[in-house]
Every structure is written in C-alpha cells, then in structure tokens.
Amino acid sequence: MTQQDSGVEIPVGDVCQIQLYDEKMFSTFRGSKKPDYALIDVPTAGGKPAYISPNAVFLIRFLEKGSVYGFKTSVIKTYSKPSSVCVIEYPASIKTVNLRKSRRITTLLPATIETENGSFAGAFIDLSEGGGLFSTLAMEHEAIKTGAECFVSVTLPSGEKVEKLRSHLCSVKKREGKTLVGLCFDHNGESPSLTLQSYYDTCSTSLF
Template sequence: MLSGFRKEITTFYRYGTTAMKGNDIDYFEYGKRINLEIGIHIQFKMEGVGFPLQSVLVGMEINEYLIIKIPGQYTNIKHKLVPGVDIVVRYLYQGTVYGFQTKLIEIISTPVKLLFLEYPKIIEHYDLRSQKRADSLFPATVKMKDKINHGAIIDVSKNGCRCHILNSRQETLPPVQIDDEIVLKCKFPGVQGDREVFGKIKNIKRSRKELIIGVEFLGLEVEIHDLISQYIYAVEDFF
C-alpha cells in the first residue's frame, strides 16, 4: 500500500510536490468523499493509551492513507506506536463532529516524525445541534434596559445560553420579561478581550436570591459561533 512512500514524503519536504498539498487537490471530488482538510486539528485515542491525543493532518493519499503529525505526548506513548495498533479519530468540521476507526500503518522519523494511518472505510458524524449544550462558567456583565448586573454564563449552545445572576446589597435583581433584549459582555475561550453578544430572553427562573435567564443569541458573530461549537466539542466525551 505504501510502496515508495518514504521517497514521496522526502520529495514533498524538499520540493513541495503537489501530491501532498491540500490546496491543490479537491478531496471532495476525487476518490471517497471525506470532510477532512489539510491542517485540520484532530483528536485520537489509541489502543493501550488511557487519554486522548492531539495532532494535525498534514497529508493524504485518497483511498490509501492519512498522514498526521506526531502527538505532543510522543515520549510517553512511543512504545505503543506499533504498526497495526487500533486508533479512533475525532475531529470538528463546520459544526459537525466526524469520527472513524483506523490503524497505524507506519512511523517515519526523517525528515520529520509522522504517522501514517489507514484511510477510513466508514466515517460517522455527530451533529452539534442547536439544542446541544455544554456546562460553562464564564463571568459576564449583563445589561438589560438601563440596568447592569454581574453574573455568569452557566451553560451555552450554538444558539443561546443560560445566565445566572445573584441578588446582593450592591446589585439587586433586575426586572425582566420574556422577549426583553439583553446585552452580554464576557470573555469566550480562545478570544482575547471581552466581547458583546446580543440576545433575547426566552426563559426566566427567579427567586429572592437569584435569577436564571435563558437567552437566544441575536446576530452572533461567525468567530464566536465557531468557538462555541469547538468548546462544546471539547467538553463532550466522544470516546
């Protein structure tokens, strides 16, 4: 299957052959359709290793093999990296989690350390639906009408979140109604600085001590939408 692949990969690193460049091959048109692009970050679990590993896809030969970088924990797991070992791969692509089973074909050490995996025969997918939520604890400033309160986002989905506000002497709970507009200012994982998110209140749970409101996002920026999808994926246990 991989006859001559050492020569091919060496040629790629020396001369930049188009056989290994993601920009030069439309992987959706040739061979088996696969939603996997060069440079995409993947997570995989390997037989005999009790924790997930992180890597990046750097090349492929359609219907034959995938090439990924050596994971950062290489020194701890190199004794497990033997040809034929079972591997389960997961990755996020445009809001959908894809997964497949594969096996390690071979490792090369020069010019760089790379893993060659069998090309997947079956790919499963898991849609991060709008109702899929992940627990969170993001400090947030909440502005409703002319009143500002400090609280926290306690869970989040691609389309909305729940926000928790405590009653205190310094900040009394604001009066709220369904469909009131709201502005949340918070720091999302992976984004520098605070970002404003606009929304509309869709659910209210209130007591003397606290207020929990369900918020539907309005006009969410693409960057934040993608980061929320990645966050949900990261906290889910797909293994």
C-alpha cells in the first residue's frame, strides 16, 4: 500500500531493491535525467547478472533518511558495455511505501562478512528488520563497494549460529578507527533468514 507522492528524487549512488515478478534482487542507482530516464546496475541474482527481458517492469524500493520509497517503471534498454546497466523510465511519481515500522535494536553480536575481497570479523552493533550495522577493525574502506553481494554469519546470544545469509553492502564509512558497514539482508525464507528474523522479532517484542 502506498501514500501520496513523496516529492523525493532518485538518490544516485544508493542501493535499491528490484522486484521482477516474484524475485527480489539488488542494484544501485547510477544516474538520472529527470523526467526522461534513470540508470541502474543490471540486478544480480545468485551473484550473477540477471536476464532482463525487453520492456520488463520493475518494482523498485529504496531507503532514504529512514523512510522507504517505491515506484514502478519499465526497462528502456540494457547495455553490457562499458558496464552492465539498465536504462529505465524515470517514474512519474515516487511514493512513500507503508511497511511495518522497523525499529533498530542495539546489539553486540559477533559476526563475519564474506566478500569477494575476503572475510572480515567484527560485530553487529544494531539490527533492524531488514538489515544491520556491522563494525570491524579488519577492513579497509577501499576493500568493498556499495551494492556488492556478501554473506553474513552471526552468533546469537543463545549460541545458535546464522550461517551465510545472503546480503548486500548498502553503505561504508569510517568512525574512530573502525569501519562501519550498513547491510541489507536478503530475507528469502531460507533457514539463516528465518533464524535471524526470529531473533529480531523476539527482541522487538521484549523491548517494545
């Protein structure tokens, strides 16, 4: 369900979620020329670029300043060189999406994230329904890029382990000698996703 037009514009450089039929994938906004078109990376599925049929219709959602926005658009054209991008129609309106409010909970959960550049140990210092903030001393800012796929493993207070939850890197920043990585979880209904979702729901019920 959506509300009225938000007045928000496409945030170039930010990660977005793409829904094509029943499949949800991630991409990054790469440019825009309002009101004509916008550019996004070709969405990835299972670590590989997805096949995008001509005139495919995307439902796109993104997070901006704590709120979720969405729009529907059609693919104009897909290019593979010099980089793999989709040209999409610039939406006539971008709407605020009514989703169940996701509170952030403060945590200290030992975790590792595996990227194409290696595995990094650290801890989640907060969690929300769809992602979390990972803190590490082991990672150089330049070692990862936003939009990249990674796998998250977390040890819960009970000792139960969440292994290799597929995720995407949404933001990277330095603070007081640490690297803080914002992650979006791919809640796909598989065991790692369900375990972490159950932990979050339990904490939310207890705290709020």
